[in-house]
Amino acid sequence: MKQFKIKTINAIAKEGIGLFDTRFLVDPSETDPEGIVVRSSKVELTQFPNLLAIARAGAGVNNIPVEEATEKGICVFNTPGANANAVVELVYTSLGIWLRNVEKSIEFCQGLTGMNDDEINREVEARKKKFKGEEMAGKTMAVFGLGKIGVGVANAGLHHGMRVFGFDPFPALDNIHHLSPEVTLARSRKEALAQADFISIHMPLNKNTHGYVTEKDFLEFVKPGAVLINYARGPIVDEDAVLAALASDKLRGHVSDFPSVKFLGHDQILVTPHLGASTSESEENCATMAVKELKNYLEFGNIVHSVNFPNIETIPTVDVHTRLTVINRDQPGMIAMISNILGDKHINIKNYTNKSNGTVGYNIIDCAGPVPVDVQEKIAEQEGVLRVRMIPLEIRGRQV
Ligand SMILES: NC(=O)C1=CN([C@@H]2O[C@H](COP(=O)(O)OP(=O)(O)OC[C@H]3O[C@@H](n4cnc5c(N)ncnc54)[C@H](O)[C@@H]3O)[C@@H](O)[C@H]2O)C=CC1
Ligand SMILES: O=C(O)C(=O)COP(=O)(O)O
Numbered sequence: 001m002k003q004f005k006i007k008t009i010n011a012i013a014k015e016g017i018g019l020f021d022t023r024f025l026v027d028p029s030e031t032d033p034e035g036i037v038v039r040s041s042k043v044e045l046t047q048f049p050n051l052l053a054i055a056r057a058g059a060g061v062n063n064i065p066v067e068e069a070t071e072k073g074i075c076v077f078n079t080p081g082a083n084a085n086a087v088v089e090l091v092y093t094s095l096g097i098w099l100r101n102v103e104k105s106i107e108f109c110q111g112l113t114g115m116n117d118d119e120i121n122r123e124v125e126a127r128k129k130k131f132k133g134e135e136m137a138g139k140t141m142a143v144f145g146l147g148k149i150g151v152g153v154a155n156a157g158l159h160h161g162m163r164v165f166g167f168d169p170f171p172a173l174d175n176i177h178h179l180s181p182e183v184t185l186a187r188s189r190k191e192a193l194a195q196a197d198f199i200s201i202h203m204p205l206n207k208n209t210h211g212y213v214t215e216k217d218f219l220e221f222v223k224p225g226a227v228l229i230n231y232a233r234g235p236i237v238d239e240d241a242v243l244a245a246l247a248s249d250k251l252r253g254h255v256s257d258f259p260s261v262k263f264l265g266h267d268q269i270l271v272t273p274h275l276g277a278s279t280s281e282s283e284e285n286c287a288t289m290a291v292k293e294l295k296n297y298l299e300f301g302n303i304v305h306s307v308n309f310p311n312i313e314t315i316p317t318v319d320v321h322t323r324l325t326v327i328n329r330d331q332p333g334m335i336a337m338i339s340n341i342l343g344d345k346h347i348n349i350k351n352y353t354n355k356s357n358g359t360v361g362y363n364i365i366d367c368a369g370p371v372p373v374d375v376q377e378k379i380a381e382q383e384g385v386l387r388v389r390m391i392p393l394e395i396r397g398r399q400v
Helices: 066-071 084-099 103-111 117-131 146-158 190-193 237-249 280-300 334-344 375-379
Strands: 004-008 024-026 035-038 052-057 075-077 140-144 161-167 198-203 225-231 253-255 269-271 322-329 348-357 358-365 385-389
Touching: 004 269, 004 280, 052 280, 066 075, 066 225, 075 280, 075 322, 084 103, 084 225, 084 253, 084 269, 103 117, 140 146, 140 190, 146 161, 161 190, 161 198, 190 358, 237 253, 322 334, 334 348, 334 358, 375 385
Parallel strands: 004 024, 004 035, 035 052, 052 075, 140 161, 140 198, 198 225, 225 253, 253 269
Antiparallel strands: 322 358, 322 385, 348 358
16 A cells, blocks of 8 residues: 655644554655645755645745745645634733733842842832833724734734724635624725734735835834734844834834844844744644645645645545546646546546636546556646646555
8 A cells, every 4th residue: 555755844743643544654854755744944845856745734834935836736735724823812912911011020020039028029019110011902903914813813802902903905705704893994004004003913924025014105104102013924024114113113112923133132022932823722733734634635636725726625436446636737728638638548537626726727537447657647748737646546445
């Protein structure tokens, strides 16, 4: 029986790894993997010629060269929503720490070590005024990016007693269904920013969002004294522009999950070490979802939660002998070409499923009999075809 070689990069939760059964050989030092499970480490594709799929146990895929993967016919998955709650909770924890001076007050308490209880009490009551903070209730929050995390942050803002604006030029219907109707959908960045005391960024890092938070079209619109929160990705924020905004009191503070040379040690900036998704629950959710996606693709060619290929899931019926999958550029004539090559060889197609995402087409072709290697090769060499796979169906008691 075919065994798939899986490479793990980063610590992947054992609850996910445990889902790989005897059909999979899982090894962090695998040098020729067919599947990779990864968190935030950068993935280089040139080293892995037989790689079929990468599952990102998390949301952001900026550590994976997605366009290169597409050209090579490598499917990239992520785990939408699996770590969203962890980020939502940390956004409010960190904002609370910033607003109530919790970090500095803890340092102060540690400095009381060595005093007796009377002395400690006297110092506490005399000096606590230094740490006076402010509340979230009654303030206004602007959330940029109303995806799995942004919707959670917006809804939680209401629960903290705030007025909330949300801005997202390409919202997904499924996410918007979970957004409370009390959140105001802003039609422009300016509208979202004009009244916001707190601004929270929750969009992916890509070529359109690199340096998104800069003076022009963003910081120029903030209400003086706002606090900027970034639990999305470091490079979405132009660090020099934020430092200038802090120096001119346009921004009062910055809370970020992405420490940097320029941010460390700055009195108005609170940084955490990319901790957004680091909870037991979130790591388990992400790992189990990523492993299920990878298994489903390697064993059945099904695609669920891909960021570069169309999503299609079909179960082979009992009369299917061989499942063939073809990845192609989205161009006319591909289905006819594949059907004709199979028809010329008298291979009966039981089910044909095709879907496009506008860039890539994906075909699942369930055949009644075996598909000889020369037929696969003929399809693979046609213009526009990126990759062809024959899926072994031994798992269903067949030998192919
Ligand atoms: N700090 C951490 O540990 C974590 C950080 N993240 C980051 O958060 C990002 C968002 O995660 P999810 O909400 O799960 O993703 P998601 O894909 O559900 O939502 C992203 C949203 O951003 C929107 N968007 C894209 N460009 C935009 C723009 N220019 N302006 C406003 N909105 C825009 C999209 O339309 C989408 O609705 C991830 O891509 C990742 O970089 C995610 C998880 C953990
Ligand atoms: O899911 C994401 O996008 C994250 O940033 C989480 O990253 P991590 O899995 O904690 O390395």
